[in-house]
Amino acid sequence: MALLFGSLAACGGHPPIPKNGVVQNDLGSWKYKRFQGPMLDVEVYVPSNRGQQFSATYITNDADERGKIENKDLVSVVVTRYEKPDGVTRATVKLVRRLAAEDGYQADEQKIKGVRALSFKGHGEAWVMWPSNGYVVKVGGRGRDDVPEAMVGYYGDRFPSTLPGGALEGALPPGPDEAPPPGDKQEPYDPSNPRPDLDKYDPKKSKLPDKKPDGP
Secondary structure (H helix, E strand, O other), X not given: OHHHHHHHHHOOOOOOOOOOOOOOOOEOOEEEEEEEEEEOOOOOXXXXXXXXXXXXXXXXXXXXXXXXXXXXXXXXXXXXXXXXXXXXXXXXXXXXXXHHHHHOOEEEEEEEOOEEEEEEEEOOEEEEEEEEOOEEEEEEEXXXXXXXXXXHHHHHHHOOOOOOOXXXXXXXXXXXXXOOOOOOOOOOOOOOXXXXXXOOOOOOOOOOOOOOOOOO
């Protein structure tokens, strides 16, 4: 068994995709604590492609030993598994564009531990997200101002990114024709308050909205 594992590593093999979507054991200095799933109410909606969402929570060894957890000690990972890869990359990019254009998050494209991903920060939270064939992986947490690179690397080994370069700036990746999510009605055009065209949104050429204040 050890010889087989060594051969896979030498050949650049990836660890297997977890049966329940997320890794349910410790990862380096991060201690596994909690699992949730499957959930059918997924964050990244892909037309005509049903998904199931799984999540895991990890804390640092130091926090585990002292028995007190702060925001910087905790990270969450959410993995959504779809029936097929069609439209997953397109939907992921479109969601992050919407978060920047409509909700005031600061969005960017980064390469972290070899993983090409989209990051978004704002409203007291920080996340990194990327598509991987028929999956979407999201790493980060609320109350954080950064995302642990090691955790991105651990999951990037299992879920290689399929995000194309320049995804936030160019045309949306190809995908099936989209219908609005269930219950989402098309709003009439309002010339005094037009909605952004997310297919053509370029965060480098458009001024992002100011961060919304907390509370009413």
